[in-house]
Amino acid sequence: MRQVKTLALFAAAAAGTVSVAQAATTLVTFGYNNLQGTYTAAGLNAGNFSAVAVDQGVGGLQTDGSVSRLVPGAGQSKFAAGFKSLATFADFMINISFTRTSATTGLGAGNFVATDALGNTVAGNLSGFWSLQPTIGIAFNGTLSNVVITPNAIFTGTDASSTNWNTNLPSPMPYTGALTQLIFNGGAFFTDVDMQNVATQVSGQIVPSTGSLALFGLGGLVAARRRRA
Numbered sequence: 001m002r003q004v005k006t007l008a009l010f011a012a013a014a015a016g017t018v019s020v021a022q023a024a025t026t027l028v029t030f031g032y033n034n035l036q037g038t039y040t041a042a043g044l045n046a047g048n049f050s051a052v053a054v055d056q057g058v059g060g061l062q063t064d065g066s067v068s069r070l071v072p073g074a075g076q077s078k079f080a081a082g083f084k085s086l087a088t089f090a091d092f093m094i095n096i097s098f099t100r101t102s103a104t105t106g107l108g109a110g111n112f113v114a115t116d117a118l119g120n121t122v123a124g125n126l127s128g129f130w131s132l133q134p135t136i137g138i139a140f141n142g143t144l145s146n147v148v149i150t151p152n153a154i155f156t157g158t159d160a161s162s163t164n165w166n167t168n169l170p171s172p173m174p175y176t177g178a179l180t181q182l183i184f185n186g187g188a189f190f191t192d193v194d195m196q197n198v199a200t201q202v203s204g205q206i207v208p209s210t211g212s213l214a215l216f217g218l219g220g221l222v223a224a225r226r227r228r229a
Contacts, residue, residue, distance in 0.1 A: 032065030035051040038050050038195065039194060048098065051200040054084055066078045069166075069167075073166055077164050078161060090117045105131050109126065109127040122155075124147030127142050137182055138190075139182050149169070171208040176208075176209045179205075180203050
């Protein structure tokens with residue numbers, strides 16, 4: 001529980017990288033806990049980090065998460081702990097590079113893919129900065145770009161309590177957004193050592209791109225006029 005609360009604080013900070021106008025029209029949020037993190041060093045000051053959903057059973061990492069639509073037609077697709085062992089397509093993966101800029105900071109870029117039970121995906125690119133957080137681990141705060149949802153269908157969770165939602169959002173793709181990632185008890189990036197099987201959490205929010213904000217607002221205006229009519 002403490003780790004989840006810690007991630008929420010960093011997520012709030014990451015949201016600040018999105019403009020106030022965009023943050024006010026958040027379309028979708030996603031979050032995954034207990035991902036399996038791996039870091040591979042590539043020299044003294046660089047490397048690559050990846051994290052994937054796993055089910056290692058009792059005592060090991062068991063990923064859980066959710067992907068939610070916040071605009072009208074709202075819903076939440078839930079993926080309970082251990083969902084990776086189910087006979088579905090549900091999955092999550094993220095890859096981020098690391099280039100050291102100081103003893104406790106670095107730059108990174110990469111991509112992510114969240115997959116639902118039926119194989120529908122939310123995917124995009126990301127870029128941002130790494131920082132070493134004393135007593136916690138390593139944090140990544142960044143922005144999302146070129147986010148797309150395919151195909152246009154119902155995003156479906158593996159948990160029976162899910163309120164699955166239509167991916168036909170009221171703003172055209174691609175989207176942008178913000179992302180925060182925490183790697184608990186992992187200092188390998190800053191000691192140039194490989195690491196495996198490290199608990200990782202990811203949280204993100206997806207918003208309209210700058211170019212589609214006007215269209216988003218126009219759509220709302222048209223809908224309002226239709227209701228009055």
